[in-house]
Amino acid sequence: MKYRIIPVTPFQQNCTLVWCENTKKAAVVDPGGDLDRILAAVEEEGVVLEKIMLTHAHIDHAGGTAELSTNYHLPIEGPHRGDLFWIEGMSQQCSMFNFPPCDTFTPTRWLDDDDEVSVGEGVFKVVHCPGHTPGHVVFYNEDDQMALVGDVLFHGSIGRTDFPQGNHQELIDSIKNKLFPLGESVTFIPGHGPGSTLGVEMTSNPYVR
Known part of the structure; x- marks a missing residue:
């Protein structure tokens, strides 16, 4: 699998374009906004979008989902059903965080622990990791030892837990019980900021070491 990070929204959220090298089929993970920037990356990489994947439904991760899905007829996979209330409140999120108006949406597929999401010939295992939001999921590609962890874990920090639920x-x-067991060598892309490895965070992250 290949990956390209596309920072979007005033929150500089790490939207990630992932694609299968063999098939050139791709997915957009967490299209929070700035769709022109995302679509430019798709064109530059010469890949074909086949789906949207969501780690969770906060506005900076999901604000562009409805428009992207509708305009390009893309299925939406994720998050876990626990984030339904965040999706239903998308318009309130737009107002609260001064985002452009955006529509709500219904995921094509809600995700649970141990589900699998395919992108071309690549496969991501779903790990349900509640805490930041109740329906937050992580996408783990075992072949590449890579995880897309959204706002669960950051380099040197962890996700906020002062939002509703x-x-x-x-x-x-x-x-500790779901991410770290994936292994010290796993590299991860967080929802914001630089990436890291699980091993580094096990030993140096003051919140979870």
């Missing part, structure tokens, strides 16, 4: 202890449990 956030839960600090659940987040810590998700990181």
Whole structure:
């Protein structure tokens, strides 16, 4: 699998374009906005979008989902059903964070622990990691030892839990009991900021070491 990070929205969210080298089929992970920037990256890489993947439904990760899905007839995979209330409140999120108006949407497929999402010939395992939001999921590609972790874990930090239905202890449990067991060598792309490896965070992250 190949990956390209596309920072979007005033929050500089790491929207990620992922694609299969053999088939050139691609997915956009967390299209929070700035669709022109995302689509330019798709054209530059010469890939064909086949789906949208969502780690969770906060506006900076999901704000462009409805428009992208509708305009390009793309199925939406994720997040977990626990984030339904965030999707239903998309217009309120736009107002709260001063985002352009955006539509709500219904995922084509809600995701659960151990589900699999394919992108061309590549496969991502779904890991349900509640805490930042109740329906947050992580996408893990075992072949490349790579994970797209959204706002669960950052280099040197962890996700916020002060939003509605956030839960600090659940987040810590998700990181220690679900992410870290994937292995120290796993490289991850977080929802914001630079990437890291799980091994580095196990030993140096003050919130979870």
